[in-house]
Amino acid sequence: MDKIKVTIDNRTVEVAKGTTILKAAQQLGIEIPTLCHFELEGLNFHNRPGGCRICVVEVPGRRTLAPACVTECMPDMVVYTNSPRVLNARKTVLELILSDHPADCLNCSKCGSCELQDLAIRFGVRENPYVGGNHVQSEYKVEVSPSIIRDMNKCVMCRRCEEMCNKVQTVGALSAIERGFPAVVSTAFGNTLTESPCVFCGQCVAVCPVGALTEVDNNYQVLRDLADPNKKTVVQVAPAVRVALGEEFGMKPGEIVTGKLAAALKAIGFDYVFDTDWSADLTIMEEGTELIGRLKKFLAGDKDVKIPLMTSCCPAWVNFYEKHFPQLREYPSSAKSPQQMFGAVAKNYFAEKINCKREDMVCVSVMPCLAKKYETGREEFKKNGNPDVDYSISTRELARLIKMFNIDFNTLEPIEFDSPLGESTGAAVIFGATGGVMEAAVRTAYEVLTGKTLPKIDFEELRGLEGVREAVVDIDGLKLNLAVVYGLGNARKMLELIEKGECKYHAIEVMACPGGCIDGAGQPYHHGDSSIIKARWEATYRADRELPIRKSHENPSIQAIYKEYYKEPCGHLSHEQLHTIYFDKKIRVDEE
């Protein structure tokens, strides 16, 4: 590869031809500020519109300042990233952006984690010369959907959300519309997200630099119910929360905080602190059994059986096939997601056990996800209007709740989850990372199908952070073709293969978010630092290794509930409580 030399702030570096000034500066440890530019290295996400101009640098001999994020280095180029001209231009750019941005930082939910706010602080913006006179700020209606709040007055047109929604997720809900001051990112025809093709994956929220796209906050509903003496409060925590929550309390990414997390929830006042990992093990029993059932039929030559089986744990993915590929909705497993399985068990089995009426039980989930909020509201997951899971709060909301309660998270003594819905295995904790659900299913399917003990628990071939991975797993001579994908654009490719009849896989795992739930839209903001996601990923597999039981079917509490209550996986009662059906929600224009 051709190498060229560039000199940035009087330091010379050799870079490959085609390298941008921004990247070359990074190699020298010089951080040029950016706003619209966004990249998740190794996770296949780039947004480089070169639009905001915060990253401008001075190149002597060039008439205008150069945007570092999109300008390629030329041989022997000289660049200054902090000349007076550059610093003045950056401040002006900020003042112009802020002239069409509400100055309500104090009551903005992004306050403290807003990239625009950080830049304004960094460049010492103290007044705004472009506000006042005839100038009126753009005003748009605020939309509160079941998962996401869109306050487009705060949009800075970086278009990260648009790139994520269209290029990575191929959902196509968002697009830039209009021009000039009215320009904004919008759904088609200004419809609500529910009416649009949006699947509530929330990745637009995960990448939004400002408070234009944020999560619906359910904390105050949780507080109200915690304070009600007539309510029994039950909380469940998803696998990916325990490897990310610590970040909100200054811990380094990848710290596993399971015990402290349980202790914090107890301190907040939940009556029962349980674990979604428990229902992840239950999911494996149901989904794994369904997979084995379909495979047996398939191998016996049944032409009607739907192969590949696709996982159904990810609620954004469920929304995706309901809204975009409803004709293929029989391929995904009918098993409910772990969140909803937990809710069903809590409000049926457990409520009965502690002699609590359904209406008096409040089931809260802590999720790395925003689509889970939408999922709790699905009509099919309610009984007489009472939902199996009352509220889903994100990892970020839980962090706020802990801070509200004056809990010093760092000094908490770790405790165990409560019994019986708190025991879990290593197979459950890896549900949080891409490939984890498939690996957990294979661990169980192997032993159930062969009756033999797995020679090796770790299926390295299913792990990784590439968007599409495939592996052949040998189950006692039966060669299973498996695929693992994340990102709905990759999932779309799989669905298209199925549609064309060219899909060679027996089972496919899908997670909507890059890297899986560890990078879910409800997790602490990573601001484009993919090393954080990597650290959470490593922590997930470390948590698995550290657990004494690592196969779902060996979870004693799961074995007990089948013996006592459900009798068998995919049996009558589990079909009633633990499985679901999918709907055709495609947006269509019907002929009159």
Next chain:
Amino acid sequence: MKIQKQLKDQIVEICNSFNNDPCNLINVLHQVQGKIGYLPVEVQQVIAECLHIPASKVYGVVTFYAFFTMTPKGKYAVSVCLGTACYVRGAEKVLEEFERQLGIKSGETDATGTFSLNTLRCVGACGLAPVAMVGDKVYGRLTPADVKAIVEEYRAMEK
């Protein structure tokens, strides 16, 4: 969302004539608007389906270009040029007078569907600034005082 079969067939035919290629979105929109006068929601949705692109993308393009409209134009579509030359020669006052005479704002169509009012940027007749168009007919060197007579001319044709 509903659409008349005949209308849908027309749109499908136009999209087919461009091989349903998303690169031809602007051409498709141009032809469809030429045929039916405007681009309502259901029409954009059908175009999106034909070209296999999100409806949000179609809507983005329709709202970006001043030429495309989502409201049906009146029988007499009045366009006032607000390009630089017309603007500095008082086009804004002419526009205000059209708004007053027609009783509608720029971007609107009157209740009977007779007149619609819009602005545009330059018709290439800067020597005649300020300029307005009614349908394809160009009126140049306008003052607000001329507007009433122009409107009356078309009102008379309707009687």
